[in-house]
Amino acid sequence: MKVNFHPFLLPLVTLQFLLSPLFSIVVYIYIMVKPPKYLQLLYPSATWRIPSQDKVMYLTFDDGPIPNITPKVLDLLEEYKAKATFFCIGENVLDNPSIYSDIINRGHSVGNHTFHHKNAWKVNYEDIILDIEKASKVIDSTLFRPPYGKLTPRTLWYLHKKYQLIMWDIISCDFDILLNKETVLSNVLDNATNGSIIVMHDSLKASENMLYALPRILEHFTNQGFVFKAIQKTTKPRN
Numbered sequence: 001m002k003v004n005f006h007p008f009l010l011p012l013v014t015l016q017f018l019l020s021p022l023f024s025i026v027v028y029i030y031i032m033v034k035p036p037k038y039l040q041l042l043y044p045s046a047t048w049r050i051p052s053q054d055k056v057m058y059l060t061f062d063d064g065p066i067p068n069i070t071p072k073v074l075d076l077l078e079e080y081k082a083k084a085t086f087f088c089i090g091e092n093v094l095d096n097p098s099i100y101s102d103i104i105n106r107g108h109s110v111g112n113h114t115f116h117h118k119n120a121w122k123v124n125y126e127d128i129i130l131d132i133e134k135a136s137k138v139i140d141s142t143l144f145r146p147p148y149g150k151l152t153p154r155t156l157w158y159l160h161k162k163y164q165l166i167m168w169d170i171i172s173c174d175f176d177i178l179l180n181k182e183t184v185l186s187n188v189l190d191n192a193t194n195g196s197i198i199v200m201h202d203s204l205k206a207s208e209n210m211l212y213a214l215p216r217i218l219e220h221f222t223n224q225g226f227v228f229k230a231i232q233k234t235t236k237p238r239n
Protein backbone atom coordinates (compact mmCIF):
# COMPACT_ATOMS: atom_id res chain seq x y z
CA MET A 1 0.00 0.00 0.00
CA LYS A 2 1.29 3.41 -0.96
CA VAL A 3 0.63 6.26 1.46
CA ASN A 4 0.95 9.81 0.21
CA PHE A 5 1.96 12.16 2.96
CA HIS A 6 1.14 15.82 2.91
CA PRO A 7 4.36 17.73 2.01
CA PHE A 8 4.23 19.70 5.26
CA LEU A 9 3.15 16.80 7.46
CA LEU A 10 6.31 16.52 9.55
CA PRO A 11 6.93 20.26 10.21
CA LEU A 12 3.24 20.84 10.89
CA VAL A 13 2.92 17.97 13.33
CA THR A 14 6.14 18.95 15.12
CA LEU A 15 5.04 22.56 15.49
CA GLN A 16 1.57 21.62 16.64
CA PHE A 17 2.92 19.09 19.12
CA LEU A 18 5.10 21.77 20.71
CA LEU A 19 2.10 24.08 20.97
CA SER A 20 -0.46 21.53 22.08
CA PRO A 21 -0.13 17.73 22.11
CA LEU A 22 -3.89 17.08 21.89
CA PHE A 23 -4.36 19.55 19.06
CA SER A 24 -1.49 17.96 17.19
CA ILE A 25 -3.23 14.58 17.25
CA VAL A 26 -6.35 16.04 15.63
CA VAL A 27 -4.32 17.90 12.99
CA TYR A 28 -2.45 14.66 12.36
CA ILE A 29 -5.69 12.77 11.79
CA TYR A 30 -7.05 15.42 9.48
CA ILE A 31 -4.08 15.67 7.15
CA MET A 32 -3.26 11.98 7.00
CA VAL A 33 -4.74 10.22 4.03
CA LYS A 34 -5.43 7.14 6.13
CA PRO A 35 -5.83 7.70 9.88
CA PRO A 36 -4.17 4.89 11.86
CA LYS A 37 -6.41 2.57 13.88
CA TYR A 38 -5.20 3.79 17.28
CA LEU A 39 -6.18 7.38 16.43
CA GLN A 40 -9.66 6.17 15.56
CA LEU A 41 -10.02 5.33 19.26
CA LEU A 42 -10.36 9.07 19.94
CA TYR A 43 -13.96 8.79 18.71
CA PRO A 44 -14.79 5.18 19.61
CA SER A 45 -18.50 5.57 18.88
CA ALA A 46 -17.85 6.85 15.35
CA THR A 47 -18.02 4.90 12.11
CA TRP A 48 -14.63 5.09 10.35
CA ARG A 49 -15.24 2.34 7.80
CA ILE A 50 -18.06 -0.07 7.02
CA PRO A 51 -16.28 -3.45 6.83
CA SER A 52 -17.53 -5.70 4.06
CA GLN A 53 -16.50 -8.76 2.08
CA ASP A 54 -18.25 -7.21 -0.91
CA LYS A 55 -16.72 -4.69 -3.30
CA VAL A 56 -18.51 -1.70 -1.79
CA MET A 57 -17.23 1.82 -1.14
CA TYR A 58 -18.82 4.92 0.35
CA LEU A 59 -18.06 8.28 -1.25
CA THR A 60 -18.88 11.27 0.94
CA PHE A 61 -18.99 14.96 -0.03
CA ASP A 62 -18.71 17.69 2.60
CA ASP A 63 -19.59 21.41 2.64
CA GLY A 64 -22.29 21.68 -0.09
CA PRO A 65 -24.69 22.06 -1.65
CA ILE A 66 -23.01 24.58 -3.99
CA PRO A 67 -24.32 25.77 -7.39
CA ASN A 68 -22.31 24.57 -10.41
CA ILE A 69 -20.37 22.09 -8.29
CA THR A 70 -22.83 19.79 -6.51
CA PRO A 71 -24.92 19.35 -9.73
CA LYS A 72 -21.74 18.25 -11.57
CA VAL A 73 -21.04 15.72 -8.82
CA LEU A 74 -24.61 14.40 -9.09
CA ASP A 75 -24.29 13.98 -12.88
CA LEU A 76 -20.96 12.17 -12.56
CA LEU A 77 -22.37 9.83 -9.91
CA GLU A 78 -25.37 9.08 -12.12
CA GLU A 79 -23.09 8.25 -15.06
CA TYR A 80 -21.57 5.45 -12.98
CA LYS A 81 -24.81 4.46 -11.19
CA ALA A 82 -23.05 5.46 -7.96
CA LYS A 83 -24.70 6.63 -4.74
CA ALA A 84 -23.01 8.84 -2.17
CA THR A 85 -23.53 10.68 1.12
CA PHE A 86 -23.55 14.49 1.27
CA PHE A 87 -22.66 16.13 4.60
CA CYS A 88 -24.39 19.45 4.02
CA ILE A 89 -23.92 22.82 5.69
CA GLY A 90 -27.30 24.14 6.87
CA GLU A 91 -26.91 27.64 5.42
CA ASN A 92 -25.97 26.19 2.03
CA VAL A 93 -29.12 24.06 2.11
CA LEU A 94 -31.22 27.19 2.79
CA ASP A 95 -29.46 29.03 -0.04
CA ASN A 96 -29.77 26.14 -2.51
CA PRO A 97 -32.92 24.18 -1.65
CA SER A 98 -33.45 22.78 -5.15
CA ILE A 99 -29.94 21.27 -5.24
CA TYR A 100 -30.53 19.76 -1.79
CA SER A 101 -33.81 18.23 -3.04
CA ASP A 102 -32.02 16.93 -6.12
CA ILE A 103 -29.47 15.11 -3.91
CA ILE A 104 -32.29 13.30 -2.13
CA ASN A 105 -34.44 12.72 -5.23
CA ARG A 106 -31.51 11.03 -6.95
CA GLY A 107 -31.26 8.50 -4.13
CA HIS A 108 -28.28 9.79 -2.17
CA SER A 109 -28.03 10.18 1.62
CA VAL A 110 -27.53 13.44 3.46
CA GLY A 111 -25.90 14.22 6.79
CA ASN A 112 -25.56 17.17 9.16
CA HIS A 113 -22.28 19.16 8.93
CA THR A 114 -23.52 22.00 11.22
CA PHE A 115 -25.35 25.16 10.11
CA HIS A 116 -22.34 27.50 9.80
CA HIS A 117 -19.48 24.97 9.49
CA LYS A 118 -18.47 25.69 13.07
CA ASN A 119 -15.25 24.46 14.58
CA ALA A 120 -16.13 22.80 17.92
CA TRP A 121 -12.76 23.87 19.34
CA LYS A 122 -13.34 27.56 18.66
CA VAL A 123 -16.87 28.03 20.00
CA ASN A 124 -18.38 27.07 23.31
CA TYR A 125 -20.44 23.94 23.91
CA GLU A 126 -23.82 25.69 23.77
CA ASP A 127 -22.98 27.38 20.46
CA ILE A 128 -21.91 24.22 18.68
CA ILE A 129 -24.98 22.31 19.89
CA LEU A 130 -27.27 25.15 18.76
CA ASP A 131 -25.53 25.16 15.38
CA ILE A 132 -25.94 21.39 14.98
CA GLU A 133 -29.60 21.51 15.98
CA LYS A 134 -30.28 24.51 13.72
CA ALA A 135 -28.86 22.47 10.83
CA SER A 136 -31.03 19.51 11.82
CA LYS A 137 -34.13 21.65 11.11
CA VAL A 138 -33.18 21.79 7.40
CA ILE A 139 -31.19 18.55 7.02
CA ASP A 140 -33.31 15.49 7.72
CA SER A 141 -30.68 13.06 8.96
CA THR A 142 -29.24 11.37 12.01
CA LEU A 143 -25.82 11.18 10.33
CA PHE A 144 -23.30 13.78 11.52
CA ARG A 145 -19.76 14.70 10.52
CA PRO A 146 -17.89 17.40 12.48
CA PRO A 147 -16.29 20.25 10.49
CA TYR A 148 -12.46 19.80 10.50
CA GLY A 149 -13.02 16.46 12.27
CA LYS A 150 -12.94 18.36 15.57
CA LEU A 151 -15.08 17.64 18.62
CA THR A 152 -14.79 18.11 22.35
CA PRO A 153 -15.54 15.18 24.71
CA ARG A 154 -18.77 16.88 25.87
CA THR A 155 -19.98 17.47 22.30
CA LEU A 156 -19.07 13.89 21.43
CA TRP A 157 -21.19 12.65 24.32
CA TYR A 158 -24.15 14.80 23.21
CA LEU A 159 -23.88 13.55 19.62
CA HIS A 160 -23.58 9.94 20.74
CA LYS A 161 -27.14 10.06 22.08
CA LYS A 162 -28.80 11.43 18.95
CA TYR A 163 -26.57 11.01 15.92
CA GLN A 164 -24.33 8.52 14.19
CA LEU A 165 -20.90 10.09 13.86
CA ILE A 166 -19.47 9.33 10.42
CA MET A 167 -15.71 9.86 10.04
CA TRP A 168 -13.58 8.28 7.30
CA ASP A 169 -10.73 5.91 6.57
CA ILE A 170 -9.61 7.73 3.40
CA ILE A 171 -9.31 11.49 2.96
CA SER A 172 -8.63 12.65 -0.59
CA CYS A 173 -7.20 16.03 0.61
CA ASP A 174 -8.96 17.63 -2.39
CA PHE A 175 -9.36 20.81 -0.30
CA ASP A 176 -5.58 21.22 -0.08
CA ILE A 177 -4.53 23.73 -2.74
CA LEU A 178 -0.87 22.80 -2.11
CA LEU A 179 -1.50 19.32 -3.50
CA ASN A 180 -1.67 18.70 -7.22
CA LYS A 181 -4.71 16.91 -8.58
CA GLU A 182 -2.79 13.74 -9.50
CA THR A 183 -1.76 13.35 -5.84
CA VAL A 184 -5.37 13.82 -4.74
CA LEU A 185 -6.41 11.09 -7.17
CA SER A 186 -3.71 8.66 -6.05
CA ASN A 187 -4.54 9.33 -2.38
CA VAL A 188 -7.80 7.53 -3.08
CA LEU A 189 -6.79 5.01 -5.77
CA ASP A 190 -3.82 3.71 -3.76
CA ASN A 191 -5.56 3.42 -0.41
CA ALA A 192 -9.31 2.76 -0.75
CA THR A 193 -10.54 -0.77 -0.19
CA ASN A 194 -13.73 -2.73 0.56
CA GLY A 195 -15.93 -0.72 2.90
CA SER A 196 -13.86 2.48 2.73
CA ILE A 197 -15.49 5.78 3.62
CA ILE A 198 -13.85 8.37 1.35
CA VAL A 199 -13.95 12.12 2.07
CA MET A 200 -14.27 14.58 -0.80
CA HIS A 201 -15.69 18.12 -0.88
CA ASP A 202 -18.33 19.70 -3.12
CA SER A 203 -16.91 23.12 -2.27
CA LEU A 204 -15.46 25.94 -4.38
CA LYS A 205 -12.03 25.53 -2.81
CA ALA A 206 -11.79 21.81 -3.58
CA SER A 207 -13.61 21.85 -6.91
CA GLU A 208 -10.61 21.75 -9.24
CA ASN A 209 -8.98 18.79 -7.50
CA MET A 210 -12.29 17.04 -6.78
CA LEU A 211 -13.70 17.34 -10.32
CA TYR A 212 -10.43 15.95 -11.69
CA ALA A 213 -10.28 13.03 -9.26
CA LEU A 214 -13.95 12.01 -9.01
CA PRO A 215 -14.60 10.68 -12.54
CA ARG A 216 -11.28 8.81 -12.45
CA ILE A 217 -12.09 7.27 -9.06
CA LEU A 218 -15.52 6.22 -10.31
CA GLU A 219 -14.11 4.71 -13.49
CA HIS A 220 -11.19 2.94 -11.81
CA PHE A 221 -13.20 1.21 -9.11
CA THR A 222 -16.28 0.56 -11.25
CA ASN A 223 -14.02 -1.28 -13.72
CA GLN A 224 -12.77 -3.37 -10.77
CA GLY A 225 -16.35 -4.37 -9.95
CA PHE A 226 -16.90 -1.99 -7.01
CA VAL A 227 -20.30 -0.51 -6.22
CA PHE A 228 -20.62 2.91 -4.57
CA LYS A 229 -23.37 3.09 -1.96
CA ALA A 230 -24.88 5.80 0.23
CA ILE A 231 -24.48 5.51 4.00
CA GLN A 232 -27.90 4.79 5.43
CA LYS A 233 -29.47 6.83 8.22
CA THR A 234 -29.62 5.11 11.57
CA THR A 235 -32.65 4.57 13.71
CA LYS A 236 -31.28 6.60 16.62
CA PRO A 237 -34.13 8.46 18.31
CA ARG A 238 -34.44 12.22 17.84
CA ASN A 239 -35.40 14.17 20.95
Ligand SMILES: [Zn+2]
Pocket (backbone or CB within 6 Å): 062, 063, 113, 117, 146, 147, 148
Ligand atom coordinates in the same frame (compact mmCIF):
# COMPACT_ATOMS: atom_id res chain seq x y z
ZN1 LIG B 1 -16.44 20.67 6.19
